[in-house]
Amino acid sequence: MTGLAPSRLHAREASERLSPLLARWGQDEHPDLHGVVVRVNGTVVAERHYHGADPQALHDIRSAGKSITSLLVGAALERGLLGALDAPIERGWPEARGSAVGRASLVDLLTMRSGLAANDEEPDSPGNEDRMDAASDPVAFLLGVPSVDKPGTRYVYNSLTSYAVGLLLERATGKSLLAFAREALFEPLGIQRVDWASDVAGHTKGQGNLSLTTSDFARIGQMLLDGGRWRKRRILPSNWLETSMRPHVPISAVDPYADSYGYFWYTKTHRLKGGAVTVRFASGNGGNKLYLVPSRRMVVAITSRAYGRGYGQRRSEEILTALLSA
Numbered sequence: 001m002t003g004l005a006p007s008r009l010h011a012r013e014a015s016e017r018l019s020p021l022l023a024r025w026g027q028d029e030h031p032d033l034h035g036v037v038v039r040v041n042g043t044v045v046a047e048r049h050y051h052g053a054d055p056q057a058l059h060d061i062r063s064a065g066k067s068i069t070s071l072l073v074g075a076a077l078e079r080g081l082l083g084a085l086d087a088p089i090e091r092g093w094p095e096a097r098g099s100a101v102g103r104a105s106l107v108d109l110l111t112m113r114s115g116l117a118a119n120d121e122e123p124d125s126p127g128n129e130d131r132m133d134a135a136s137d138p139v140a141f142l143l144g145v146p147s148v149d150k151p152g153t154r155y156v157y158n159s160l161t162s163y164a165v166g167l168l169l170e171r172a173t174g175k176s177l178l179a180f181a182r183e184a185l186f187e188p189l190g191i192q193r194v195d196w197a198s199d200v201a202g203h204t205k206g207q208g209n210l211s212l213t214t215s216d217f218a219r220i221g222q223m224l225l226d227g228g229r230w231r232k233r234r235i236l237p238s239n240w241l242e243t244s245m246r247p248h249v250p251i252s253a254v255d256p257y258a259d260s261y262g263y264f265w266y267t268k269t270h271r272l273k274g275g276a277v278t279v280r281f282a283s284g285n286g287g288n289k290l291y292l293v294p295s296r297r298m299v300v301a302i303t304s305r306a307y308g309r310g311y312g313q314r315r316s317e318e319i320l321t322a323l324l325s326a
Contacts, residue, residue: 014040014041014043018323021326022047030315032286032305032309033306038299056213057213060211060288062208064282064288065196070264071224071244072169072181073263076184077240081173084105092172095139099144103115109165112261113152113154113155113249114160115147116148116161129207132163136200137201139167142160145160159207160207162264163203163205164206170203178204190219197210224245228241245262246262247260248261258281273325283313285308286308286313289301298323298324
């Protein structure tokens with residue numbers, strides 16, 4: 001061991017400590033965990049794929065795709081393609097003038113405080129995600145959703161706002177959201193294989209349904225942990241990452257898995273025997289997670305097919321807690 005460089009020694013020690021922990025979930029009563037990849041100090045130290053899952057298979061990370069949409073806002077801002085974050089979006093989107101969503105700012109949308117009558121937890125909500133998915137014209141559906149609050153006043157989780165951000169990005173860049181993502185994010189990271197679903201009108205779903213491998217999911221996390229850089233190349237502006245991931249809205253009263261919300265990113269402080277650990281993360285239905293732990297220089301990517309099942313979220317948090325406690 002004395003012949004190993006310090007970085008390789010630390011990676012080996014982390015692997016010996018963390019890899020055995022992942023084995024226990026192979027015996028989980030629910031056989032729908034896909035994969036877990038753990039990176040520490042820039043190196044993959046633990047990786048496991050469950051129940052015959054192909055490590056190279058693309059996996060739908062559901063609403064964790066919202067966090068990727070947030071990253072693309074930063075890329076567009078850096079390129080000078082978007083206006084002021086606090087201005088009503090109708091200023092840059094003429095079709096939205098006079099609509100409820102048009103009165104909201106980009107910050108209102110990014111923090112789920114649009115004021116729209118849209119709540120994904122309530123099936124009867126006018127802007128519920130299922131209603132939007134069933135619409136023959138999703139853009140017209142969005143523009144027709146009324147408001148119930150003043151923009152910027154109340155957090156309500158919904159997919160309508162992130163869909164709107166995706167549309168804004170397509171208008172600003174002149175490209176589909178997927179095409180812009182390939183140019184600004186995936187290709188610079190060396191990620192060649194992705195799939196991002198579109199709606200019936202051909203607009204990439206900024207609200208989610210992005211599919212990629214678990215390893216590439218973790219690669220994105222590593223770039224974020226390194227301040228927007230990948231292998232010495234700057235991919236995203238660090239100031240945007242700091243702004244978008246920091247807490248903006250407290251949500252612990254309505255979300256048991258998070259303390260606060262940023263720009264489509266979550267934050268939670270885990271209180272362990274060794275002290276408090278702050279985690280930033282992206283979250284998708286079924287337990288799909290991208291956890292960033294700056295104090296540990298750790299990235300944990302989890303892909304899971306437990307769609308619509310509450311245990312998926314609980315299981316992912318249990319995996320994270322076990323890794324942090326090791």
